[in-house]
Each structure stands twice: as C-alpha cells, then as structure tokens.
Amino acid sequence: MILSKLQIPEEVMDFWSDFQKNVLSNKGYSTLVLGGTISVLVLLNFLKNWLKQLSFYKKLNIPGPTPWPLTGNLHKVMKEGFAEHDIEIMKKYGRVVGYFEGSTPVVLTTDIKFIKNVMIKDFNCFVNRRTFDSLTVEPTDKFMTILKDEEWKNVRAIVTTAFTSGKLKSMSKHINECSDIFENHLEKLTDQGGIFDTKKLFSGFTLDVISSCCFGVSTNSINEPENEFIQHMHQIFRNSVRADPKIILLFFFPKLAAFLSKRGLIEFFPMKSLKFFENFINLIIERRKNKLETRDDFIQNVLDHEKNNSFETIIKDFENQHGESKLYKWNTELKKTLTNKEILSQSILFLLAGYETTAQTLCYVAYNLAMNPVYQQKLCQEIDTVLERHDGKISYDSVNEMSYMDNVVDESLRLFPPAVRLDRVANEDYEYNGMKIKKGMVWSVPIWALHHDPEIYPNPYEFRPDRFNDQEKKTRDNLAFLAFGAGPRNCIGMRFALIEIKLLLTLILSKFNFEKCDQTPEKIEIDNSGFARPKIPIIVKVKRR
Numbered sequence: 355m356i357l358s359k360l361q362i363p364e365e366v367m368d369f370w371s372d373f374q375k376n377v378l379s380n381k382g383y384s385t386l387v388l389g390g391t392i393s394v395l396v397l398l399n400f401l402k403n404w405l406k407q408l409s410f411y412k413k414l415n416i417p418g419p420t421p422w423p424l425t426g427n428l429h430k431v432m433k434e435g436f437a438e439h440d441i442e443i444m445k446k447y448g449r450v451v452g453y454f455e456g457s458t459p460v461v462l463t464t465d466i467k468f469i470k471n472v473m474i475k476d477f478n479c480f481v482n483r484r485t486f487d488s489l490t491v492e493p494t495d496k497f498m499t500i501l502k503d504e505e506w507k508n509v510r511a512i513v514t515t516a517f518t519s520g521k522l523k524s525m526s527k528h529i530n531e532c533s534d535i536f537e538n539h540l541e542k543l544t545d546q547g548g549i550f551d552t553k554k555l556f557s558g559f560t561l562d563v564i565s566s567c568c569f570g571v572s573t574n575s576i577n578e579p580e581n582e583f584i585q586h587m588h589q590i591f592r593n594s595v596r597a598d599p600k601i602i603l604l605f606f607f608p609k610l611a612a613f614l615s616k617r618g619l620i621e622f623f624p625m626k627s628l629k630f631f632e633n634f635i636n637l638i639i640e641r642r643k644n645k646l647e648t649r650d651d652f653i654q655n656v657l658d659h660e661k662n663n664s665f666e667t668i669i670k671d672f673e674n675q676h677g678e679s680k681l682y683k684w685n686t687e688l689k690k691t692l693t694n695k696e697i698l699s700q701s702i703l704f705l706l707a708g709y710e711t712t713a714q715t716l717c718y719v720a721y722n723l724a725m726n727p728v729y730q731q732k733l734c735q736e737i738d739t740v741l742e743r744h745d746g747k748i749s750y751d752s753v754n755e756m757s758y759m760d761n762v763v764d765e766s767l768r769l770f771p772p773a774v775r776l777d778r779v780a781n782e783d784y785e786y787n788g789m790k791i792k793k794g795m796v797w798s799v800p801i802w803a804l805h806h807d808p809e810i811y812p813n814p815y816e817f818r819p820d821r822f823n824d825q826e827k828k829t830r831d832n833l834a835f836l837a838f839g840a841g842p843r844n845c846i847g848m849r850f851a852l853i854e855i856k857l858l859l860t861l862i863l864s865k866f867n868f869e870k871c872d873q874t875p876e877k878i879e880i881d882n883s884g885f886a887r888p889k890i891p892i893i894v895k896v897k898r899r
C-alpha cells in the first residue's frame with residue numbers, strides 16, 4: 355500500500371520483484387531466516403539468564419566468582435577437574451562459595467558447622483540429592499541414590515536391614531572365599547616377579563565380592579575375565595562413569611538430554627547390559643520367592659525382611675544410628691516390602707556403587723603402603739598380633755580388633771576419597787549465618803577440598819595414618835572426614851566396604867608386602883572424572899614376607 359502511493363522508480367520495483375521471486379520465495383532462505391530468528395531469541399534468553407546470574411548470589415549474601423554466559427563457571431571445572439577447581443575456589447572465596455554449573459546455582463561449603471546443620475541437624479530440609487531427569491529411566495529410576503522423600507525413606511529403611519552387623523558377619527564368609535581366590539592369584543604372580551596393575555586385580559576382586567554378596571553369583575573375574583556377566587558389568591561401568599560428551603549435554607541442556615533419553619534417542623546406560631541383569635536378577639528373585647534356593651546374600655535379606663523385622667524395630671534402629679538428626683521423623687506409614695522392580699534397581703545400584711569405589715580404595719592403600727614401608731611394617735605387626743590371638747583366623751571379629759588398620763584405611767580414604775563431592779537439594783528456603791539458600795538450590799560439599807584443607811589436616815598431601823588415632827581424632831570434628839558422607843543419607847554400604855577392604859588386606863599382608871617398583875608413580879595425579887581416578891595406572895610389586 356505505502357509502496358504503491360510513492361513514486362518508486364521502475365528499476366527499484368524490478369529489483370524488489372526479482373528479490374521476492376528469487377530469494378524470499380526460496381525455501382533455503384526462509385529456513386535461514388527462521389533459524390537466525392530462533393538463534394537470536396535463544397541468545398537473548400541466555401543473555402537475560404546471565405544478567406540474572408550476575409546479581410543472584412549478591413542477593414543471597416554468598417561470595418563467588420562472576421559467571422560467564424552459557425557455561426556459568428562450569429568451564430573452569432571442566433578444565434581443572436572438580437578436585438583442583440574446588441581447592442582453588444575455596445581458597446579464593448572462603449568456606450562458603452556460590453557458583454553456576456551452566457544455569458544451575460550450586461553452593462559449595464567446607465564450613466563444618468554448616469555441613470553439620472545441613473547433613474544432620476536440619477536433615478529434613480535437605481533430604482534429597484540432585485537428580486538428572488535423563489538418568490531416571492527404567493530400571494535405574496528406582497536407585498536409592500536418586501529416590502526422593504518418603505519413597506527414599508521407605509527403600510532405605512528396608513535395605514538398611516540387610517546391612518546389620520549380623521548380616522555383614524554372615525556375608526563375610528563370601529568375602530573370604532573371594533579373598534582366597536585372590537591370594538592364590540598373588541602366589542602365582544609372586545613367582546613371576548610380583549609386579550601388578552592394582553586396578554585390574556582389585557576390581558576383579560570387588561566385582562566377585564559384590565556379585566556373590568548381592569545375589570549369590572560366583573564370577574571369578576580374576577581367572578575368567580571373559581565371563582558374560584563380567585562383560586556386561588564392564589559395559590555398564592564404562593558407560594556410566596566415563597567422561598563423555600553426553601555429560602556436557604546433561605549439564606548444559608538438561609531438558610533436551612531428558613527429552614532425548616526418555617525417547618531412547620541417547621543412552622546414558624547401555625540398555626542391553628541392563629536388560630541382561632534385569633532378566634538375571636528377576637530369575638533369582640523368582641527362584642528365591644518359590645523357595646527353589648536360599649542363601650545369605652542381599653537379595654535374600656531383603657526378601658526375608660518382612661518376616662524377620664517388625665517395622666518398629668527398623669525405625670528404632672535407624673533413629674538410634676542417626677540420633678543427632680532430631681528433626682528427622684518417620685512421619686508416614688511406610689510399606690513393608692520392596693517390589694521386584696525396587697529390589698532389581700538396588701541390586702544394580704550396589705554393583706555400580708560398590709565396585710569401583712572399593713577397588714580404588716584398595717589400590718590407594720596398596721600404593722600408600724608400598725611408598726611408606728614403615729607404616730606397612732607397623733600394620734603387619736598389628737595383623738600378626740591380632741591373628742595370633744585368634745588362632746590365625748581372619749574373620750569379621752578379628753579384623754574389627756585392628757585399630758591401626760582402621761587408621762591406614764581412613765587415611766587413604768582421606769587422601770584419595772573416591773567421591774570428590776556430595777550434594778543435597780534444599781526442600782525449603784534456608785538460612786545459615788546470614789547466607790540464604792533458596793528452595794530447590796543445590797548444596798554441595800567438596801570432599802576432596804575438605805580432606806586437603808591444611809587448616810584441618812596439616813601437610814594434607816602427606817600419608818600419615820596417625821592422624822586417625824584416638825588422640826588426634828579428638829582434635830577435629832567427625833565431619834572433617836566425609837569419604838562416606840554423613841547423616842541419615844550417608845553411604846549405606848560403608849560398613850560392608852570397610853569389612854571387605856580389611857578382610858582382604860589382612861589376608862594379603864599376613865603373607866605378602868607391597869613394594870615400590872620402577873613403574874610405580876612417584877606422585878599420584880587424579881583425572882577430572884569426579885571419581886578420583888589416577889591419571890596413570892598404579893603399578894606396585896608384591897613380595898612374600
């Protein structure tokens with residue numbers, strides 16, 4: 355209309371009609387315009403979010419670094435790895451720091467009082483962990499680690515009954531069977547020079563233990579590494595924890611990752627292997643339910659739970675264990691059994707949670723002892739003395755009398771905690787020392803940074819088991835050591851892992867010693883996976899005592 359009223363030269367009109375015909379009607383161009391518009395809108399959205407981020411922590415009275423558009427501060431974590439990043443950021447901003455992982459605000463703290471409040475005293479305000487929708491697909495969607503509120507309490511209360519001292523004691527004979535296989539292997543290895551890759555051997559052992567104690571399967575991974583069970587296990591493990599470009603999608607575009615994952619367009623877990631375990635475990639559950647077989651392992655304990663435990667006893671046990679969490683109340687009618695699906699999910703979770711963490715701890719203990727023969731000798735003396743009292747019997751009772759063993763294992767876990775962080779999500783708005791945490795925000799303890807804080811542990815990179823003797827322990831708060839977390843949501847497998855580690859170490863050190871060899875790294879550097887894995891394999895030597 356306007357164009358028609360104006361006196362426009364003919365050349366211009368010709369140009370305009372050519373332009374309409376050749377360019378605007380062209381499909382490719384329209385797509386380009388559409389794409390460009392969307393990109394501008396997305397960019398504007400990022401800009402808006404970024405402007406919000408710039409003032410976010412000021413309003414909450416929490417110090418922290420300035421975020422970048424899109425990545426927030428995650429680019430630094432990706433470059434430096436969680437461990438180094440966390441040490442640096444705490445050094446620069448103090449014991450409470452707020453930063454952004456993409457668009458997600460995360461508060462990090464090494465303030466012990468704050469840790470105690472969140473994990474124990476005010477646990478009710480921080481019951482759940484951070485979850486990613488893309489990871490909650492069957493059968494991993496019932497993992498205890500990601501369950502929330504009442505559903506978590508229910509599963510945790512029932513599963514706790516499978517980890518009592520009595521149950522652990524009875525499961526310890528399965529651990530000893532696996533230790534015997536390990537020892538035979540070490541005997542052969544010693545005849546061939548004794549040099550070994552700690553990860554390969556110890557992860558074979560922990561896989562055998564967890565499959566035996568979880569569902570009564572003897573895997574013999576050390577001697578039969580090609581077994582189908584082991585192959586599937588390795589598949590799951592490689593995929594679930596490997597550094598992966600999908601993880602970037604998970605952090606930067608969580609909604610897109612969830613959309614693709616729910617439709618099976620990307621996989622965070624290898625579904626074929628999960629299906630293998632699903633069929634396998636369901637078969638075991640059916641056989642046990644039909645009384646075709648029985649055994650004192652995790653599945654059996656959970657199945658027998660209903661007839662063995664009154665609900666009141668479970669609650670009392672749990673409250674006794676976590677008495678400091680005063681506000682933590684069992685305010686619901688919890689159900690008394692787990693469904694097959696819930697048992698299946700926990701069984702797979704135990705494979706994942708108990709396999710690498712425990713193997714890695716054994717690797718680091720072996721390394722620390724090989725590098726520190728004086729401490730190794732002291733530990734061997736304790737083992738000899740205690741075993742003499744028990745007629746040479748390595749058992750749940752005898753290893754529990756070894757206090758120096760506890761110091762060695764704890765000091766290794768302090769120096770190399772397998773989980774470098776833990777987290778909780780605020781159920782409601784919360785305030786600590788004038789600093790505000792908004793409902794839904796992620797609160798996290800950088801375990802690695804806490805364990806390497808020179809104000810808490812002088813010369814933090816030195817391996818010195820006496821830091822954990824009774825006298826020195828009294829000088830620190832218990833919450834300065836968080837390798838297994840704390841409070842009602844701490845590691846449910848802690849006592850199981852510790853007894854497994856101590857039984858094997860006792861057997862090894864009663865006959866062998868670890869030694870440093872040419873291939874042993876002088877210094878351990880960890881990768882940035884968040885699981886404190888060494889960058890290069892830890893090779894040591896074993897020698898008969």
Ligand code: HEM
Nearest residue numbers: 498499707708711712773776838839840843844845847851
């Ligand atoms: C040295 C070995 C292990 C280490 C260092 C370790 C460490 C941890 C840590 C740091 C947490 C988080 C705790 C928190 O948020 O407060 C955790 C949770 C958990 N761990 Fe372990 N863990 C180990 C072995 C095991 C084993 C052997 C199992 C199972 C048999 C297991 C099962 C679990 C489960 C199920 C949770 C989640 C508990 C819940 O949400 O209620 N862990 N572990």
